[in-house]
Amino acid sequence: MMRLEMILASGAVGLSGLWGTLGSAASGGFFVPAEEEPHQRTFMQWPASRQVHSDPVFRKMAQQTIADIANSISEFEEVVMLAAAEDHREARAMLAEAVLLWDIPTEDLWCRDSGPIFVTNGQEELAVSHIQFNGWGEKQVNRQDSQIARRVAERLGLPLLPSGLRGEAGGVEQDGHGLLMAHESSWVNENRNPGMSRDLVEEKLLRAYGAEQMIWSEGVWNEDITDYHIDSLARFTGPGRVLINLPDDADPHDPFHLAGIKTHDRLVAAGMEVEVIPEPYERRVQSYDFVASYANYYVCNGAVIAAEFGDRETDEIARAALARHYPGRDIVMLNVDLLGEMGGGIHCATQQMPAV
Template sequence: MNRREMLLASGAFGLMTRPGILSANPATGYFVPPEEGPHQRTFMQWPANRRVHSDRVFRKMAQQTIADIANAISDFEPVTLLAAKEDHSSARKKLSASVELWDIPTDDLWCRDSGPIFVVNENGDLAITNIQFNGWGERQINTNDSQIARRVSEHLGLPFLKSGLIGEGGGVEQDGHGLLMAHESSWVHDNRNPGMSRNEIEALLLKAYGADRMIWSAGVWDEDITDYHIDSLARFTGPGRVLINLPDDPDPADPFHMAALDTHDVLVAAGLQVDVIPEPVERRIDDEEFVASYANYYVCNGAVIVAEFGDRETDQIAQDAISRHYPGREIITLNVDTLGEMGGGIHCATQQMPAVT
């Protein structure tokens, strides 16, 4: 019996409901709230750099996909799209009137990695914690994207807290209740944090996110631009709960398959309740480098924005699982194959700003 058959046979997943205690950075009192908590808005970025996106047709496809995601989210919460002023008129043609444009220049669309990471304290004060983006180890142009978090903090007049780390928000998952998980390959790497040990990096991540515990698995070094970001594989859906996307028939020669199984086993051994969903089998894009991740969804106020890949069976399994993990939210599915061809997904293209009272 493969993993998909096991999931279908098991029926509804029994969700763990233990309460979590919000943690905070003891030095500043700030922490990153759960992603599924209420949002003030969503930030996104406009893919505009013609050196990054040299193919005009594909660049237009990427822009349309970003507009589709922004428009879908804007039905549930405000969306701010970051783009240079000269790109506003062309972007506006594709955007809902409810999507706001800010004059902050961008290179690419990956706001999870280069955008601001918002933190809050018990008084409801907001700040931005900065994990410095460097184009995934200077693998891509990042003249504008490396400055986005700082520019958003200036625009909003928020404190800008430097973490001392180089990396990306998509390289770490947090449950908002004191627990982080990550692949070592995205952090313990000379192209991001040269000379730093895993323990040193962990201490800085815990401080940046206001967390007190971290789960590591190995990941995959130098096989993709992100060094295997965790958010395309596994996501926290609440305290003690993880949703993970695994292949039905893992290929022992595929380093990503083997690393995914290792991460699954590490999470189970750590005592988390882990729900497995399959990767799509029949999909529109037949390319071994295509990222087909159901786990790379985005939770917004009242909805979850989820990719569909054209495999009716696995698309439905994923939607049903996400609906169980986020009861009461509408499931909105989108064709975001363009992002998969670029190595990412919906979560990679979004960044939440928590609501505070």
């Protein structure tokens, strides 16, 4: 949590947001800290399912990509890779010695969505705020992945705090200081939360994250597996600051471009300081459904782990923007094209456990 003098000096939080932030800490309420706050460790998941990844060559490539990310993060903080015991030998061969393996079975690699959401009460206590993963609205097998958050909480001896929601942490972005943003399509959706109004979903999300205010935009329904997760478009980089990834020339027939522009305008109207990073144009993978998101980065202790796409100009623009928004951290950019082909990125594959 930001100290009072830092919040006041920033001038970026309104009085109601400041009161909510201080009130949460004073009341002993649990909240999700900002991602840039110190971590105890990072959790990741091993993509092991032959049902999800039926092509053995592609599966091996996905595993190597996940290992590359884990190995990079492990240079800055502890990484725990979740995998069934029978998958440990295969994983160990690709992972750096510093990466730990826990015997928690997995199907896919998207730990942001199926992994535990850690909350703290500011009194050196942790818990897991539980939003039930259901395979993005039962679009994918999740017999093991839907149990990961609970199993991690049990192994750590932490209480599991039910939210009453189905969904994924990649579908909501939080600044750690009382503000959330999300696309309705990922939450107010019959495939996750049937019969719930947006107001009710908002109430439950605010409680789950220990936040006070929320910015909504419509998003895109039924065009991708996530129903347009916000973390591939826009990220909070501090109180009142947002980094957003948009094309220089929006395609008027692309629903994601149109929805992204609308989200940008909502954030500006809400008083956010918004910086735009252009999407890469001369990228290695040109397929229509490839996710080329610079915004889907991960902030760990001392570094930002981000994607590069082979466009020298926009890769450098993204690097410079991340360095400005996260001063004093190494900017590590990786080729994670396999994740983009699968519809996600580095942030989607990671989940932080805050230090207390």
